[in-house]
Amino acid sequence: MKIKESTSYPHPVLAPWSEDVINASFTTKIMFQLDENANQVAIHCDTTLDHPDILALIEDGFATFGCFIKCVETGVRRLQKLGFPVGNHEFASGALIGRVQLRPMIWSLKPIVNYNPSGAHAEFFDGMDIEAGQILALDDEQVIEVTRPPLPPLESIFEIQSSDAILEGEFELDTEAERITILMPESTYKLVQNLRQAEEATRSVLMNALYVPIIMEVLDRLRDGQDAFEQYRWLHPFRTRCDLAGIDLTKLDLLNDAQKVLLQPFASLDQLINYGDDE
Numbered sequence: 001m002k003i004k005e006s007t008s009y010p011h012p013v014l015a016p017w018s019e020d021v022i023n024a025s026f027t028t029k030i031m032f033q034l035d036e037n038a039n040q041v042a043i044h045c046d047t048t049l050d051h052p053d054i055l056a057l058i059e060d061g062f063a064t065f066g067c068f069i070k071c072v073e074t075g076v077r078r079l080q081k082l083g084f085p086v087g088n089h090e091f092a093s094g095a096l097i098g099r100v101q102l103r104p105m106i107w108s109l110k111p112i113v114n115y116n117p118s119g120a121h122a123e124f125f126d127g128m129d130i131e132a133g134q135i136l137a138l139d140d141e142q143v144i145e146v147t148r149p150p151l152p153p154l155e156s157i158f159e160i161q162s163s164d165a166i167l168e169g170e171f172e173l174d175t176e177a178e179r180i181t182i183l184m185p186e187s188t189y190k191l192v193q194n195l196r197q198a199e200e201a202t203r204s205v206l207m208n209a210l211y212v213p214i215i216m217e218v219l220d221r222l223r224d225g226q227d228a229f230e231q232y233r234w235l236h237p238f239r240t241r242c243d244l245a246g247i248d249l250t251k252l253d254l255l256n257d258a259q260k261v262l263l264q265p266f267a268s269l270d271q272l273i274n275y276g277d278d279e
Helices: 052-059 186-196 200-223 235-244 254-261 265-278
Strands: 026-035 040-049 063-071 076-081 086-090 098-108 112-115 128-130 135-138 142-146 158-162 172-174 180-184
Touching: 026 098, 026 142, 040 052, 040 063, 040 098, 052 063, 052 098, 052 135, 158 186, 172 200, 180 186, 180 200, 186 200, 200 254, 200 265, 235 254
Parallel strands: 158 180
Antiparallel strands: 026 040, 040 086, 063 076, 063 098, 098 135, 098 142, 112 128, 172 180
């Protein structure tokens, strides 16, 4: 659903920027509350509408109030019905993160015969029949910023160890330990430690070369069943990162989901260009 203030409708729509309906107003005050422990957002709407015809439609069940909600970061795009004139809604954990756009509106629930609200512009003087789902009133879009909760650090999930049993140029994964253990030969282990202590631009190479395939492997193992890993401490923080990234462990897209867990690490490779320019 795309709503612009420049959009023209075939029927009168009450809105603060429009002259379709005069001598009436529709305003909504939106507040939100964040439960940081549950990473859960609840919104509260307090609405004022002083148009008797539209009020009557809501009271008689022909129209309802709600908000069109858009959150780019989590992909949420939906029309959410709310109580009127006061309404509340609690969203699922992690459903809203970052910038959230909310557009209050009133729309028809049933067909309305000869819709002709008082104060309508002269061009609508004959009235018209409208179908269910048509917008009757709009308020200005409002934006809230939902703070992203802190992610469990990778250090609480992974541990890197050297092993004489691993061939040069290879690494292996042990998920049957308190932390996921990345095993590699001594020479590779020293290289990785040096990269971890280097510039941010250099560390981004390590994140992409090492952690992306490892995360993909861990996700693949979890897809086969999480119960086998419940006894290990790494499972809870890893699952938390997945939940905050909106990843469903039963419906995985390994490559894309690994990037989400690591907060899109390929974007950080741009630093290498700037890093080289500074030298």
